Amino acid sequence: MLELDRKQLSTIGHTQLRNNLADFLNRHLGGKAPLQLDQLDAELDAVIAHCQKEGLKTQRAIASYALACSLFGNDRVAGDPSIVGILADRSSSQMDRALLIEMWTAAAYSDFRRAQGG
Template sequence: MLQLDRKQMATVGETQLRSNLADFLNRHLGGKAPLPLDELDAELDAVIAHCRKAGLRSQRAVAAYALACSLFGNERVANDPSIIGILADRSSPQLDRALLIEMWTAAAYGDFRRRQGG
């Protein structure tokens, strides 16, 4: 019988997370992301590593952060005071942090659409 240890399972989970994120971003942003799609895998690896270092453990929180980066660019997201605060608050539950990132993304996208006249 095949047995995997925790480290191997974590690697499988990270690979699946990156694959799912890449598929989602390709399907829903369709090349509108600030990154060329051929660089997306490497970029997602870096974003996921950044999230893990910042204490984001849930797939939902990591996916929310990755979507924000894809829409607005890594630098803008990483330097936004609200995002910095969310990442710094390691005592909050993962779901709360994910929801705050999602709300930030929705507000930033709304601001973007208003500026575009849409």
């Protein structure tokens, strides 16, 4: 019987999350994503590591943050006071933090579209 230790399972989970995120971003952002697949993998690895360092653990929370970064750039997202507050609030549930990031992303995208005249 195949036995995997926690580190191996973690590596498998990380790889699966990165692949799912890359697939989602390629499908939904299409040609708008400025990175090639190998660059996207490296970028997603960095975003996932940042999320985990900041206490985001669920796939939904990490995916929400990664989508925001893909749309607006890592520096803007990481430097936004609302996002900084969400990441700092470790007493909130993962679901609440994911929803807050999603709400921030929706509002930021709406503001962007309005500024573009759309």
